[in-house]
Amino acid sequence: MRHIQKAVVIGSGVMGSGIAAHLANIGIPSLLLDIVPKELTEAEQAKGLTLESPQVRNRLSQGAVQKLFKQKPAPLASKSNAALITAGNLEDHMQQLGEADWIIEVVVENLDVKKKVFEKVDQYRKPGSIVSSNTSGISIEAMVEGRSEDFSKHFLGTHFFNPPRYLKLLEVIPAKSTDPEVVQFMKTFGEDTLGKGVVFAKDTPNFIANRIGTYGLLVTVKEMLKGGYSVGEVDSVTGPLIGRPKSATFRTLDVVGLDTFIHVAKNVYDQVEGQEKEVFDVPDFMLKMRDNGWLGSKSGQGFFKKEGKEILQLNPETLEYEARGKLKAPSVEMAKQEKGFPGKMKTLVYGKDRASELLWSILSPVLVYSAELNGEIADDLTGIDQAMKWGFGWNKGPFETWDAIGVAKSVERMKAEGLNVPEWVEEMIANGHDTFYKEENGDLFFYHNGAYQPVEENEKVINLKRLKKKNGVIKKNSGASLIDLGDGVALLEFTSPNNAIGMDITQMINYAVDEVSKNYKGLVIGNQGKNFCVGANLAMILMEAQDDNIFEIDMVVKHFQQAMLKLKYSSFPVVAAPFGMTLGGGTEVCLPADHIQASAETYMGLVEVGVGLIPGGGGNKELYLNYYNSLPKGVDFDLQKVANKVFETIAMAKVSTSAAEAREYNFLSQSDGISVNGDHLIYDAKQAVLHLAENYTAPVKRKVPVVGETGYATLLLGAQSMYQSGFISEHDLKIAKKLAYVIAGGKVPYGTEVDEEYLLQLEREAFLSLIEKPKSQQRMQHMLVKGKPLRN
Numbered sequence: 001m002r003h004i005q006k007a008v009v010i011g012s013g014v015m016g017s018g019i020a021a022h023l024a025n026i027g028i029p030s031l032l033l034d035i036v037p038k039e040l041t042e043a044e045q046a047k048g049l050t051l052e053s054p055q056v057r058n059r060l061s062q063g064a065v066q067k068l069f070k071q072k073p074a075p076l077a078s079k080s081n082a083a084l085i086t087a088g089n090l091e092d093h094m095q096q097l098g099e100a101d102w103i104i105e106v107v108v109e110n111l112d113v114k115k116k117v118f119e120k121v122d123q124y125r126k127p128g129s130i131v132s133s134n135t136s137g138i139s140i141e142a143m144v145e146g147r148s149e150d151f152s153k154h155f156l157g158t159h160f161f162n163p164p165r166y167l168k169l170l171e172v173i174p175a176k177s178t179d180p181e182v183v184q185f186m187k188t189f190g191e192d193t194l195g196k197g198v199v200f201a202k203d204t205p206n207f208i209a210n211r212i213g214t215y216g217l218l219v220t221v222k223e224m225l226k227g228g229y230s231v232g233e234v235d236s237v238t239g240p241l242i243g244r245p246k247s248a249t250f251r252t253l254d255v256v257g258l259d260t261f262i263h264v265a266k267n268v269y270d271q272v273e274g275q276e277k278e279v280f281d282v283p284d285f286m287l288k289m290r291d292n293g294w295l296g297s298k299s300g301q302g303f304f305k306k307e308g309k310e311i312l313q314l315n316p317e318t319l320e321y322e323a324r325g326k327l328k329a330p331s332v333e334m335a336k337q338e339k340g341f342p343g344k345m346k347t348l349v350y351g352k353d354r355a356s357e358l359l360w361s362i363l364s365p366v367l368v369y370s371a372e373l374n375g376e377i378a379d380d381l382t383g384i385d386q387a388m389k390w391g392f393g394w395n396k397g398p399f400e401t402w403d404a405i406g407v408a409k410s411v412e413r414m415k416a417e418g419l420n421v422p423e424w425v426e427e428m429i430a431n432g433h434d435t436f437y438k439e440e441n442g443d444l445f446f447y448h449n450g451a452y453q454p455v456e457e458n459e460k461v462i463n464l465k466r467l468k469k470k471n472g473v474i475k476k477n478s479g480a481s482l483i484d485l486g487d488g489v490a491l492l493e494f495t496s497p498n499n500a501i502g503m504d505i506t507q508m509i510n511y512a513v514d515e516v517s518k519n520y521k522g523l524v525i526g527n528q529g530k531n532f533c534v535g536a537n538l539a540m541i542l543m544e545a546q547d548d549n550i551f552e553i554d555m556v557v558k559h560f561q562q563a564m565l566k567l568k569y570s571s572f573p574v575v576a577a578p579f580g581m582t583l584g585g586g587t588e589v590c591l592p593a594d595h596i597q598a599s600a601e602t603y604m605g606l607v608e609v610g611v612g613l614i615p616g617g618g619g620n621k622e623l624y625l626n627y628y629n630s631l632p633k634g635v636d637f638d639l640q641k642v643a644n645k646v647f648e649t650i651a652m653a654k655v656s657t658s659a660a661e662a663r664e665y666n667f668l669s670q671s672d673g674i675s676v677n678g679d680h681l682i683y684d685a686k687q688a689v690l691h692l693a694e695n696y697t698a699p700v701k702r703k704v705p706v707v708g709e710t711g712y713a714t715l716l717l718g719a720q721s722m723y724q725s726g727f728i729s730e731h732d733l734k735i736a737k738k739l740a741y742v743i744a745g746g747k748v749p750y751g752t753e754v755d756e757e758y759l760l761q762l763e764r765e766a767f768l769s770l771i772e773k774p775k776s777q778q779r780m781q782h783m784l785v786k787g788k789p790l791r792n
């Protein structure tokens with residue numbers, strides 16, 4: 001059985017160090033190597049170092065590790081993970097290649113340089129170790145030429161996308177000599193351990209995502225010039241409106257870096273012919289931008305430039321910056337009213353205004369180009385769609401988009417406008433098939449070689465939308481559904497807008513506990529929305545507060561608290577599966593669960609202080625219990641330190657930047673699980689339920705010691721000094737007092753043991769007293785309107 005327990009990353013640039021960081025995040029130690037510097041820096045000379053000093057020889061890789069702490073977004077899920085990266089150099093540490101199971105090359109995109117590196121690697125690696133290149137477009141066959149037989153059998157391309165921690169795509173590109181077992185291993189390892197979406201790419205220029213992505217960007221630039229659109233106008237309609245990232249077209253180019261983009265485009269330009277070559281010929285104004293050093297974010301200006309608070313756009317004709325424009329058109333406004341993706345896209349591409357003309361003229365060539373390359377750059381169209389979604393952040397791939405706008409109707413228009421639609425697409429339509437994908441009984445099929453074939457998926461991918469079509473729904477209301485996951489496990493899914501918690505979700509939690517206790521082994525709480533849950537329904541709470549319906553709010557909060565206790569002490573195991581934003585009430589739903597199986601990218605926090613409140617659904621109590629229960633048994637400890645830590649976490653509205661950090665904040669315990677691949681989260685949570693169900697005994701209610709009156713005074717010391725120094729407002733101090741009182745356990749002596757119901761009552765009273773305050777209501781209003789906290 002093959003395992004990767006240790007890796008070597010050669011090349012410590014942004015990409016190499018990012019890959020080393022990603023390996024560290026999943027617990028794989030790596031040796032990060034780079035060349036030995038030829039000259040001393042002034043700082044090194046001042047310290048009396050020489051070219052033989054280890055810190056000089058390892059300077060590049062050591063410096064790259066230090067930069068990981070400053071980069072945004074953070075490559076490390078927890079700063080402590082950096083301990084798994086060892087810095088070294090390509091002269092002193094080559095022997096250590098013999099200890100590695102995987103050696104990954106991430107040096108400059110130059111075939112000769114790469115071949116020299118592989119020649120050295122071949123001398124030091126152990127037989128059977130995997131060697132791969134993170135090239136974004138250099139031929140895999142050309143790189144492996146001249147290498148030993150064992151090296152050739154274990155060599156392939158593994159193209160990560162930047163930043164490696166966050167972008168899901170991993171293109172795996174085998175050479176002709178690569179052992180099929182190695183190729184299959186890299187797919188499984190890539191999905192299950194690295195948490196990636198793996199796509200097999202063929203050894204063609206720029207592989208899949210960069211080939212189509214670069215083509216699409218260049219088509220857009222050329223249509224902009226042809227149609228007289230501005231940079232800002234193009235970006236205003238090529239982002240979320242059409243299911244693409246916020247960075248749209250030109251902001252994406254600024255982030256990628258114009259020099260990098262031109263290099264990638266040239267790589268295809270040099271290897272293709274005819275019309276395709278014309279598209280990859282970068283326009284002159286972009287070459288001038290590069291020569292001027294206007295490369296984008298890294299140089300401070302590119303297609304956009306910030307002056308004060310204003311963002312200016314580049315005029316491609318004058319190369320001067322001007323006020324940013326937006327494309328306003330009837331089709332854009334009408335598309336915003338449409339519910340689903342097909343309705344939006346049809347409204348946009350079949351309209352009769354400037355926005356529609358632009359979108360049709362940039363979309364249709366990309367669809368045709370993707371169809372032309374089907375089979376040449378990937379085995380089938382699913383590989384192309386997945387690559388564009390996972391590598392470029394598109395919501396829908398080219399063929400899914402084509403289905404959305406209507407294949408037959410669009411092909412008719414494409415042909416009328418002189419586009420050469422590939423024969424296989426026309427055959428598909430002629431044979432009566434009008435979509436590239438079709439769904440039957442919850443199973444997904446795609447069109448391939450004249451027939452529909454099932455889409456192959458990792459068994460750990462559970463698609464809830466399709467599962468509901470297959471198995472139906474046990475029960476649902478306006479905010480949640482209860483679903484049968486199979487194997488005796490049920491799933492409670494939030495379906496309200498933003499998955500915000502209201503009475504409908506509380507009712508469904510109560511129903512779920514009753515239903516599962518009778519008919520199922522256990523329950524998963526999870527969903528596949530944009531975020532797990534952004535908290536309680538703030539608009540509803542504010543409306544009731546402004547109408548002085550405090551009795552109503554009290555009832556809602558009390559019901560939610562009781563539902564949480566019901567979950568916690570149920571007769572079956574409950575596993576919460578949070579991901580993305582898991583804030584306020586979202587965290588409060590997770591904390592009482594027997595086990596939390598969190599996605600690696602989970603941003604957890606009790607953030608109620610930001611809207612002038614404190615947690616009201618048991619969050620204070622549960623976080624306190626998490627800290628208290630994590631302490632070693634039978635050892636004397638300072639209970640005040642527990643209270644201080646909980647107070648600080650909630651008062652500062654700390655939100656974890658990863659599941660690993662959520663563990664450091666005690667939102668997760670050491671025994672809770674982390675799923676590196678978000679697509680496997682529901683599967684992993686289900687397995688956790690089945691494991692717990694084997695010998696499950698419900699938790700027993702126990703009293704908990706609190707710090708009481710003396711602890712309350714201690715908690716307030718810091719807040720009062722911050723108020724006196726002008727760091728917090730009078731209202732902040734009021735909130736801090738309420739929070740401190742709840743965490744301290746009220747007016748009882750230090751060490752008094754109290755029950756959970758008592759703490760919940762304190763919490764609810766404090767929550768209700770704050771919600772009545774006009775300044776808290778102003779904060780809630782501000783958050784709902786502006787989306788950010790108000791300091792009043």
